[in-house]
Amino acid sequence: MALSTQEQILIEQRVMNEAKSVGAAYLLWFFLGTLGAHRFYLGRTGSGLAQLALLVIGWLTAAIVIGFGFLIALGIWWIVDAFLIPGMIEEQKSEVRRSLMRLMEAQTRASQ
Numbered sequence: 253m254a255l256s257t258q259e260q261i262l263i264e265q266r267v268m269n270e271a272k273s274v275g276a277a278y279l280l281w282f283f284l285g286t287l288g289a290h291r292f293y294l295g296r297t298g299s300g301l302a303q304l305a306l307l308v309i310g311w312l313t314a315a316i317v318i319g320f321g322f323l324i325a326l327g328i329w330w331i332v333d334a335f336l337i338p339g340m341i342e343e344q345k346s347e348v349r350r351s352l353m354r355l356m357e358a359q360t361r362a363s364q
Contacts, residue, residue: 255353255357259356259360263352263353266352267349267352271345272293274341277294278290278337280293281330281333281334285303285333286307287304287307288303288307290333294337294340294341294344296340303329306325306326307322307323307326310323310326
């Protein structure tokens with residue numbers, strides 16, 4: 253069953269309201285990116301914890317030189333994330349859109 257144009261517009265308005273901000277994500281990435289703050293903001297808790305762990309382990313083991321490898325890996329990941337943030341936000345929007353469409357379709361079926 254297809255949604256009406258009005259229902260689709262309603263869904264898109266809700267998606268825009270619930271979407272994460274690109275600006276906020278980039279600010280978190282720039283200032284707190286090595287802590288994984290931008291990933292926590294975008295709902296990627298596991299990889300945010302991984303970035304935080306790399307930072308902590310890197311600094312704790314920097315005295316025995318091995319920590320610099322962790323910090324370099326984290327730095328590369330931090331740079332790569334600058335290019336991944338728009339895709340992460342689009343994925344989050346698609347997820348919200350899908351859940352709203354399922355909800356709208358369920359409500360439509362229930363009212364019939």
